[in-house]
Amino acid sequence: xxxxxxxxxxxxxxxxxxxxxxxxxxxxxxxxxxxxxxxxxxxxxxxxxxxxxxxxxxxxxxxxxxxxxxxxxxxxxxxxxxxxxxxxxxxxxxxxxxxxxxxxxxxxxxxxxxxxxxxxxxxxxxxxxxxxxxxxxxxxxxxxxxxxxxxxxxxxxxxxxxxxxxxxxxxxxxxxxxxxxxxxxxxxxxxxxxxxxxxxxxxxxxxxxxxxxxxxxxxxxxxxxxxxxxxxxxxxxxxxxxxxxxxxxxxxxxxxxxxxxxxxxxxxxxxxxxxxxxxxxxxxxxxxxxxxxxxxxxxxxxxxxxxxxxxxxxxxxxxxxxxxxxxxxxxxxxxxx
Numbered sequence: 001x002x003x004x005x006x007x008x009x010x011x012x013x014x015x016x017x018x019x020x021x022x023x024x025x026x027x028x029x030x031x032x033x034x035x036x037x038x039x040x041x042x043x044x045x046x047x048x049x050x051x052x053x054x055x056x057x058x059x060x061x062x063x064x065x066x067x068x069x070x071x072x073x074x075x076x077x078x079x080x081x082x083x084x085x086x087x088x089x090x091x092x093x094x095x096x097x098x099x100x101x102x103x104x105x106x107x108x109x110x111x112x113x114x115x116x117x118x119x120x121x122x123x124x125x126x127x128x129x130x131x132x133x134x135x136x137x138x139x140x141x142x143x144x145x146x147x148x149x150x151x152x153x154x155x156x157x158x159x160x161x162x163x164x165x166x167x168x169x170x171x172x173x174x175x176x177x178x179x180x181x182x183x184x185x186x187x188x189x190x191x192x193x194x195x196x197x198x199x200x201x202x203x204x205x206x207x208x209x210x211x212x213x214x215x216x217x218x219x220x221x222x223x224x225x226x227x228x229x230x231x232x233x234x235x236x237x238x239x240x241x242x243x244x245x246x247x248x249x250x251x252x253x254x255x256x257x258x259x260x261x262x263x264x265x266x267x268x269x270x271x272x273x274x275x276x277x278x279x280x281x282x283x284x285x286x287x288x289x290x291x292x293x294x295x296x297x298x299x300x301x302x303x304x305x306x307x308x309x310x311x312x313x314x315x316x317x318x319x320x321x322x323x324x325x326x327x328x329x330x331x332x333x334x335x336x337x
Contacts, residue, residue, distance in 0.1 A: 001040065001043065001044075001047065001055060002054075002055065002058065004040070005040065005055075005058050005059065005062055008030070008036060008037070008040075008062060009061075009062055009065065012026075012030060012062075012065060012066050012069055013065070013069075015069060016073075017073050017077075020074075020077050023070065023073055023074060023077070026069075026070065027070055030066045031066055031067060031070060037059075037062060037063050037066055040059060040062075041059060041063075044056070044059060099331065099332070099334050099335040099336075100334070101323075101331065101334070102311050102315060102317075102323065102331075102334045103204055103307055103308065103311055103323055105311075105334065106307055106310050106311040106314060107186050107204065107206065107307050109231065110186075110206050110227075110231065110305075110307070110310065111184060111186060111206070113226075113227055113230050113231060114184045114208060114227070115184075117223065117226065118182055119182050119183060119184045119208060119210075120182060120183050120184070121183070121184055121185075121186065122169050122170075122172075122173050122183040122184070122185050123169060123185065123186075123187060124163075124166070124168055124169035124172050124185065124187070125163075126162060126163055126187070126188060126189075126190075127154065127160060127161070127162060127163070128160070128161060128162075128163040128168045129158060129159065129160055129161075130146075130158065130159035130160075130161070131171075132168040132171045132172060133161060133163055133164060133165075133167075133168045134146060135290070136171045136287065136290040136291065137167055137168075137171065137246060137247040137287060138246040138247050138284050138286045138287055138290075139246050139247075140246070143246065145164060149192055150164075150191060150192050151164055151191065151192060152190050152191075152192055152201075162189075162190035163187075163189055163190065164189055164190065164191050165189055165205060165207065165304065166185040166186070166187045166189060166205045166206070166207045166304070167185075167207055167247065167302070167304065169183075169185035169187065169207070170183065170185060170207060170209040170302060171287075171290075171291060173185075173209065174209075174211065174287075174288070174291035174293055175291050175292070179211045179212055179213075179293060179298045179300075180210075180211060180212040180213075181209060181210070181211040181212075181300070182209070182210045182211075182212075183208070183209050184206055184207065184208045184209075185205075185206070185207045185208075185209070186204070186205070186206045186307070187204065187205065188202060188203075188204055189202075189203060189204070189205050190202055191203075195321065196320075196321075197318065197319040197320055197321060198320060199320065200308070200320050200321065200323075200324060202324065203306055203307070203308050203320075204306070204307035204308060205304055205305065205306055205307065206304070206305055206307060207302065207303065207304035207305075208223075208302065208303045208304070209283075209300060209301075209302045210223070210300050210301055210302075211283070211288070211293065211298055211299075211300035212298065212299075212300065213297060213298055213299070214299065215282075215298075215299045215300050215301055216282075216299070217250060217282055217301070219301060220280055220281075220282070220301035220303065221240070223301075223303075224238070224254055224278070224280065224303060225238060228254075228256055228277075231310075232256060232259060232313075233259075236256050236257055236259065237256065237257035237263065238254060238255070238256055238257075239254070239255050239274065240252040240253070240254055240255075241253045241254075241255065243279060243281075245279060245281055246284070247281075247283065247284055247287050247302065248280070248281025248282055248283060248284055248301075248302055249281065249282060249284045249285075250281055250282050251279070251280070251281035251282075252279070252280055252281055253276055253278070253279050253280075254276070254277060254278050254279075254280060254303075255274040255275060255276050255277065256274070256275055256277055257273060257274060257275075258272075258273055258274060258275050259275075259313055260313075260316060261273070268318070275313060277305055277309060277310065277313070278303055278304060278305035278306075279303065279304055279305075280301065280302065280303035280304070281301065281302065281303075282299065282300070282301050283299065283300040283301060283302055288300070308320055308323060311323070315334075
């Protein structure tokens with residue numbers, strides 16, 4: 001029996017199935033109840049008592065090895081990817097997985113409107129210095145934006161920080177170019193805000209800048225009128241309210257009629273019928289001087305809007321945090337956008 005066990009062990013060690021059918025034949029021949037190895041266990045009863053210990057060990061080793069070979073080769077077949085010979089792998093898939101993020105959709109739509117007006121997209125670093133983020137924009141030394149509780153500082157003396165607005169891109173554009181300058185600066189900005197449904201420490205802005213001779217507030221109003229009418233619809237009403245920004249004079253905030261209640265008043269617009277969407281104004285002469293542009297010759301206007309605010313109005317999303325949580329249930333709603 002020892003010779004027979006050695007012979008069977010040699011056979012199974014050299015076995016390599018080329019198909020599942022061949023592997024099934026192997027199982028039937030060696031492992032099944034009527035197979036060769038169970039038959040050896042049946043003959044084991046007739047073995048002399050003094051040889052049973054040695055033969056029992058060898059029989060168990062043979063049985064375990066036979067099962068191990070079967071399991072390994074069956075797993076190999078299960079892991080194989082079978083592709084039908086008549087399948088054309090060059091054909092397009094039935095449906096594409098994934099979609100653009102709603103903030104990316106809104107940002108692209110806004111960019112396209114201003115590009116058609118002759119504005120050029122300009123980008124800059126997210127890690128900025130104090131000059132480009134504050135000093136060149138006419139922020140006084142004691143302005144709250146310079147405080148640690150409002151801004152993410154990376155280092156002090158010299159001050160390096162995560163930019164709080166994309167206005168720094170406008171400063172770089174004025175430093176590096178000569179008028180006329182007509183740019184929009186989309187990008188991500190950071191502020192030390194408590195995260196809630198209406199605020200976040202990370203958000204996106206699109207700011208615009210136009211510098212040329214004889215640029216007036218009327219040019220600013222007409223540019224923004226065109227944007228609102230094209231993006232929100234011809235029926236949308238617009239109003240400007242006086243405001244204050246360190247880098248513009250005259251300064252204003254622009255409201256549009258609430259597109260949710262139609263201007264009648266609701267919880268979103270706090271029953272006023274109006275929604276603020278951006279800030280704007282005529283560039284302060286000090287800004288032009290800081291960038292070596294003569295304010296006696298050139299004037300300009302600037303504006304800035306939050307992409308999240310526009311997206312909330314467009315899609316009527318009432319919680320800002322949804323844009324940053326990567327919740328598939330939320331993002332799947334924009335697959336066809």
